[in-house]
Amino acid sequence: MTSTDTRVEAEDSGPSGYAAARLRLLQEEARSGPPRRTALAELTDDWLTGLFTAGSQGLRGVSLVAVGGYGRGELSPRSDLDLLLLHDGSDSGAVAALADRLWYPVWDLGLDLDHSVRTPAEARRTAAEDLKVQLGLLDARHIAGDLGLTAGLRTAVLADWRNQAPKRLPELQELCAERAERQGELQYLLEPDLKEARGGLRDAVALRAVAASWLADAPREGLADARRRLLDVRDALHLATGRATDRLALQEQDQVAAGLGLLDADTLLRQVYEAARVVSYASDVTWREVGRVLRSRAVRPRLRAMLGGGKPVAERSPLAEGVVEQDGEVVLARAARPERDPVLPLRAAAAAAQADLPLSLHAVRRMAAAARPLPTPWPAEAREQLVTLLGSGRPTVEVWEALEAEGLITRLLPDWERVRCRPQRNAVHIWTVDRHLIETAVRASELTRRVGRPDLLLVAALLHDIGKGWPGDHSVAGEIIARDVATRIGFDRADVAVLATLVRHHLLLVDTATRRDLEDPATVRSVAEAVGSQGTLELLHALTEADALATGPAAWSSWRGSLVADLVKRVAAVLSGDASEEPEPAAPTAEMERLAIEAFRTGGPVLALRAQTEPVTTDSDTESASDTDPEDPEPLGVELLIAVPDQPGVLPSVAGVLAMHRLTVRTAELRALDLPDGVEGSVLLLNWRVAAEYGSLPQAARLRADLVRALDGSLDIAARLAERDAAYPRRRGVVAPPARVTVAPAASRLATVIEVRAHDAPGLLHRIGRALEEARVRVRSMHVSTLGANAVDAFYVTGPKGEPLPGEEAASVARTLEEALRS
Template identity: 45%
Template sequence: MTSCVETTLVELYADIGGPPVGTALACVGSLARRELGPRSDIDLVLLHDGKTMDRINLFAERLWYPLWDSGVRLDHSVRTPAECADVAGRELSAGIGLLDLRTVAGDKELVASARSGLLSAWRNNARKRLPELLASLDERSQSKGDAAYLLEPDLKEARGGFRDMSMLRALSATWLTDRPHVGVREPYERLLDVRDALHVSSGRALDRLVAAEAPDVATMMEFEDTDALHREVSLSARRIGHAVDLTVRAARQALPERRVLSFVRRERKPVYEQAPYGLIIHLGEVGLDRTTSPAEPLLGLRAGALAAQRGLVLSPVTAENLGAQASSPASPWPQEARDAFYEMLSSGANVIPVWEALDLAGCISRWIPDWERIKAQPQHNPVHRHTVDRHSVETVAQAHKHLTRVERPDILLLACLLHDIGKGPGAGLDHAEIGAPIARRAAEAMGLAAPDAALVERLVRHHLTLAELATHRDHTDPATLDALVDAVDGRQEVLNLLTRLTESDARAAGPAAWSPWRSALIRALAERADGLLVGEDRTSSFVQLGDVGLARSVRLDGKPRIRLEPKPGGIQLVIAAKDRLGLFSETAGLLAAHAVSVRSAMLSTAGGVAVNTWRLDKQVAADLPDLAYLVKQL
């Protein structure tokens, strides 16, 4: 494609009498990188020395018009080398693009001189431009998301896409760092192949892998199905995104600091901290000292635990060596291996980059062989924002705040990690049932005692039960409570674990999965079940404490009643209405629609009237909707 376009441009330049000296047709973008796609734009620069402006404008018209008439998507400019340098200095995106400037036809020395000047200016201004470059990376990642985990990734703009490869080239051009030489080019070319197939299948310049085009792209590229296509895109984008993270980190560390001028010669030695087990910490990275062999079975777990707990990253060389040489712990795992594993998982959000580095190196699948079944596996529910494996790790990170609130934080972490292990290819809606025995097998391989492995299996099997009962069943129906009590084996500590797992899972999925409405329903049902398990008759005690007069008034005229009660922890609403299926969920939704968060809820019925108490996060009545309005809505 690139050679065909270039040949046409060279012929056009010659046909219209393009001068060999003082003027050149140059290219940037995908044409300059020889990565042109079927529907890519052609980015051209007519470069001139500025000596014959009248002639160059006429020549430009003769050059552009045939291209426009042919229907080519053309982005063009006419500039001198000085004007190129000026634009590059003012606009970051233009400056990065001009680093690829390459001759198509005409004066090669003019183009080479212009490109040399652009590269020199880029390097000399590295201190100034690097913060701007990194800010643009963060902004684009926030707005476009991560191509490795999106259901419809933007192959060009999202993290791990083509723009990130341009950023890698720009960062290496500063001479502050070098881009990774291994593991980047192949996934990048794979994404280019997907883009080319997407252009052909859609018939337009489409860079987002939308669901409607994915089947045709998968067929064209001879993938088994669209899941296999998405998995390939995810793995490729992960490699590129990880390479960008490492390169950015190296660039920040290499950026020269401003120092006070001194004539005293000082010998600079590397500064590192010696850590246990032959590990060292240097420049924010965990590595191995000279005497430590990466083949030691527990070293990967210990390095991951140290990096995650300290908020550091694994040295790229260390991660690569661990992936290539480290063996798995003995099966079942010794206690030291489990301790290091739990230490890594209990580090909150810090576990995510460490886990990703170990996963890319191949360590995770060696420790948990069944992890491979969900690695880069796409989700089929729009509520989810991540692939199955990333969602599982995000769930572990979300569980961090619950670790001091459960009796077995180790079981909670393991259940969070393995709760979706059954979502392999073809699992469908039965992934919890499929994943439960897989989770137990993994727990046993890690050396958990039989009762603990059985508990992990139970939590994985029922990780959706609480949410489904809370949002689809009547809380006042005894069968609802019976189903939940049966799911937790009648044990309060298991109910607590399941409640924390449910919240962590929902928060990791996305805002839609843990809305105020859903959280209120889940917490209310869990609280009712908890009261039942500890032997409290919450319904009868509440009816005695609640306003029996409210219930009597509702029975007389059928109209709902609401009483507001200020409490130390926030306002409490007592709402009485004729009991009906869905009343509780409708009330929760009504409060959520007015941005009122529910801290807890207690339900009861008396003579066909539901009298429910809602503890809210609001402190003053003025922050609530008008009570008469709420009554009308009920």
């Protein structure tokens, strides 16, 4: 029987005929999805039209209107009917009788009904008072009766909505946020509510309402398909349960998957999660645009008055090379060339996360369309930017989702595809596999002060469950994948081995601590053999805690933490050997000796700048030889050699001048060179690798001139740095974990080693140097490294006579330095 035959039978046979035709339609396996929803709406329209016609003989100024989901023609098998009986108020008694003849047959069939009887004025007044009513009327569709009455209401409601949009849209956004808080995020829930959860059908309707306001619009790509997929799942859920439910319960997922022709429940959930992510991302972008438009409307008159009636120009603040902040978003600079800068997506993402700002949709799409693939292995800057992104804390999540929405993550890390949107059928886990990995990186960023290699901790957090997309033990599969990914990213062989060990044994500590006898020496020895070194144990301890905290509230407790800490202490005792000595510096090069002699002769600082490069290698699978010249060097940064006669204030002065000139310190070493025999005193030699924050290097002459002024006290570096920071009041930055300063006991016989782990920021070394100067200790040597957003620095200090500091004095210096950095 065709759909036309079905409608005719429904009209001829009344309610029972409609019920029979409806049942046959729902049982047709050949028709599902949008065609079935449309046919069901048409069938219901015909039946209600018949009821309306029979009950409205001689009655004018009345119409029957479908609103809400029925108005959109989206009738699922157990959807309720949202109906409005609209009238002009001329004969309220007859209208009430007509309403009875419409509503009772619907109730008699057991269908849920949301109904109202109103005049156009009453409908508009109710909509003005109740946002949900207004949203339903935005989808009003004429079924029967006076078409002009319905059209007039639609026109008036749309006009009201557009006129009131600056007031109603913030209300709608708040409504969506409250619902998300109650229902959670659809893209991560094991038993999601397809309608009410964030990223569900309610949010899709909200996006339609925003578009109808003409104030902003949602990203269209993929949105219609995502909405259709969620509706298809709800249809199958209604048919499987026979109930009007939107919650996809665990016990019904296999049946729903079968109804949709899917392989299994996991495939079903992955499709639901993918659709929800599209809706959620579109919502984020849309509400951000709504906020931007409303803000611009609020400030435009004032700006025009200030500018004498001219058009206001959006302020652009630089964040990184090729990346700027504009109007509360991170966008590409006008001179940015993503087609020639393969690191730009990671640099932009890291800058956005560090500034706690969203990435502009236009910027992400431009980079996705134009950016070149990264060479293999990645250049050093790309690896550093990835680590910075992962170490940025909570802002990393939103930035990562923006990259993932446009396919940039799987382009950078192809192995990510297997864990993307992958459900975890474990009550302990509250996230999908991919989101759990990002959450672990967020948690790990809070623990970076506890480890000497925060870059390895963050990358291990990102990769520790990467094997869950493969058959077998995910730790074993993950070790293989981690080796490949770490090598591709550009870590050296030793670091690759550490990362592989961390991924392979990321469950070792918690499993052993909670399931084995820690008093048994064999237990501790087996863990020590698996871990291999103190540094790896330190990383594994932090990774264990971050992994558990990112799993869910049931995965970590003070009891588990104490057991793991006890095990780590025992394993560390087994792994401990002789105290390490201060590394002997390499013999000075001829260039260093020349600079030292020149500094002694002139009595002032001498500088030399030298670019460092490494050849670019290409991946034949992703980039043709014609795209890249293999002889073209990839810049690593600039080697800066500074020689200056030994005097107070050298370290804070040099560090401050570099920060003033926007030079980022990647690595740094300081040591004293003795002068030739018979000459008293020494020359301090600083060998640093620096990179320009925005691409352009200052002249060596300008650096030297400022350094001379800093050393003689005529340049107030602290004030200059404070002025620069104050110039960017809108840059919120990341709430980083506090600095941690410790004394490394027995690390050197010749000096006291003070380790500083802190969030890297302009002027950090200057502040450390000032604090050490004020503590009246002498820096014998230092070893500074910047790992992503983290500075990991070791300072070998002595007292005035060159001896190591006594224990209590060393601890006091560490406390003073920590307080200075935290303030």
